[in-house]
Amino acid sequence: MHFDDQAPDIKPTDLRGILRYVPQWRGHVFVIALDGAIVRDENFANILLDLAVLRSLHIRIVIVLGIGTPLQELAAARGVTLSDLRGEAPVDDATLDLAVEAAARVSHEVMRGLTANGLKCVAANAVRAAEAGILKGVDQMHRGKVDKVDAALLRELIDAEIVPLVPVIVFGRDGRTLRVNSDALASELSHALQASKLIFLTPYPGLHLSGRFVTNIKVEAVRDMLETEPEAIDEALRSKVRHAVRTIEGGTPRVHIMDGRISEGLLTEIFSKVGVGTMVYGNEYQQIRRARRFDIHAIHAITRNAVRTDALRYRTRSAIEKEIDRFFVYEIDDSVIGCAALVPYPGTEIGEIASVSVQPFYQNRGVGRKLVDFAILEAEQRGMQAVVALTTQSVAFFRDLCGFEEGSPSDLPPERRQIHEKSGRNSRVLVKRL
Ligand SMILES: CC(C)(COP(=O)(O)OP(=O)(O)OC[C@H]1O[C@@H](n2cnc3c(N)ncnc32)[C@H](O)[C@@H]1OP(=O)(O)O)[C@@H](O)C(=O)NCCC(=O)NCCS
CATH class of the missing domain: 3.40.630.30 (Gcn5-related N-acetyltransferase (GNAT))
Structure with missing residues (x-):
């Protein structure tokens, strides 16, 4: 066999381009929001490898654990009708029970994977929630919203090279269990930690607008679109886009929405100029x-x-x-x-x-x-x-x-x-x- 047949599919110029971005993120905080579907995907093992690479480059990561797909699967297996899937509607007793179970499973799977890749991690109780209360006359029951982030605790963990895993099941001041939306949670964490990036790993490629795939877009353009023609944004990603805008307004300059099912997609998104998903960017260029x-x-x-x-x-x-x-x-x-x-x-x-x-x-x-x-x-x-x-x-x-x-x-x-x-x-x- 000729040696070239075994050569990896990467040009030296690509490598130079990529390596140039490596030192840029040293010491920065990235919040990585894992969609529940991604934890179940066969590419998840590769994501774990990518996370290990990020840690080895001294990028400080915090992981938010979504539970949508595992929650749906549990509900189907148990014959339970869910009152809410994403922490966006009233959460009844049965739905909360299953959400707690789904969150524990996801957390277990991610911990197992990180451990297998030599990364220390903890499930961090670093968020206090408040009850969503009664909205438009409807009792939201166990649905919560982020009230306070214990940024000091998260910083201590990441400083000690421990990856905090933050679940969507959190506690109120009095210890009450509440379910929060994972996009909102990721956004709040990015703000509290003044993260440099929030990366949503989803089972979708990124944003298509007017039939064209968008690799990067200014936050102002997205904000206008949400106001004037929200239907132009894929419904499945609208919540992430909305939270991307909030996150950028909160001081995190770049939010990526990308497909978590692509091998090495995460590294490509971070270290190559074009990436594989959509980057919404803000105030880095405000001047x-x-x-x-x-x-x-x-x-x-x-x-x-x-x-x-x-x-x-x-x-x-x-x-x-x-x-x-x-x-x-x-x-x-x-x-x-x-x-x-x-x-x-x-x-x-x-x-x-x-x-x-x-x-x-x-x-x-x-x-x-x-x-x-x-x-x-x-x-x-x-x-x-x-x-x-x-x-x-x-x-x-x-x-x-x-x-x-x-x-x-x-x-x-x-x-x-x-x-x-x-x-x-x-x-x-x-x-x-x-
Ligand atoms: C080229 C120019 C625009 C760079 O602007 P700048 O704000 O100083 O650049 P940045 O701060 O972003 O980058 C600085 C880096 O670029 C390097 N750099 C700047 N000008 C350079 C040049 N002419 N050749 C090689 N490297 C250069 C600096 O050494 C520095 O490197 P470092 O980060 O490793 O220390 C500025 O030097 C300039 O106005 N030059 C005259 C006009 C010109 O030549 N324009 C380009 C033709 S279109």
Whole structure:
């Protein structure tokens, strides 16, 4: 057998791209919400391996245990009619009994799996619930809502390298047993721990909007959609989307909704730029906004600096004015300190990330990379297949920090190639496929 036949299906470039994201999350808290169906899925063993990898990279994880599918199965086996499946309706005595049993089973299965993968874990009693009470005249019985999260306890556990498992069966102040919704629970935990990510592992691929799969979407777009046309969001995921918005508003910048049945999907979602599911993202980019006419002066001033050192091609004020819709700016305390533009090449699915420029005083603080990341997200949302950057002095910035590969003028459409050749600037062409 030829050695190549055994080579794993991964290109060295993929590996470089992935490894670059690894140190980024060291020490961060991720809340992982496991749908009950995922614990039952044959891929669950792989998820456990992925969790072990995350721990080995010093990512601190907290797991929320959903119980939907096991609860349904128990109900069917016992012939019990459930009054509620997700902690969203009145929970009667029989439903609570089965929910307690389902939660114990799920917790047992996850603990067994984590233990088998060398991870320490505990079922943490770290949430106090309040009764949901009477809503619109209907007694919610044993249905609860999160009242308080014991973040100190959870932090102590994760600091001691113990993975806390948080069940949806929790206690009220007086010790009363209550059932809470797992999406709301995950959201509250993310807020209390100021998690960097909340990841919903579901039996669905992620979001489809207007028939198109969405790899990433701004929280504002999702919020608008929930208000104006909630039916555009798959019903099965609507609660997760709603909680994604709440979570981001609570300070966790990224929420992922992804298929937990894909082997190595979790690692791909976290460490590769595109991932396998849908990422809803928020305030990480809150300082970036679309440029408006009154920004022309600032953009001209910032780019002029880079033009002096021949880092950027000169653009007159009127050229900037003409293209102002393509620019976005990075603002600190109401003043623009960086800019970039995404210029689509007509008739292609390629966009150029141009005029990336940060005021010298603000350089080396991550602003340039955020501008480029933002432009990439924007290009993905517009369905572009690739982005290019032409640069004389920042090849390493695009290649090593922003994940571009070195290309050549032949990657440009003919018209752009001509301009490139005529300019005599001899810029290098960098490409990132999306
Ligand atoms: C390139 C530029 C936009 C980067 O902005 P920034 O806000 O300083 O970048 P970030 O803070 O996100 O990234 C800083 C990292 O990029 C590296 N970097 C910045 N400029 C670089 C360059 N020209 N070449 C290689 N690496 C560079 C820094 O060393 C730093 O690396 P580190 O994180 O390993 O320490 C900024 O230097 C600039 O305005 N340059 C002039 C204009 C230009 O060349 N634009 C690109 C052509 S479109």
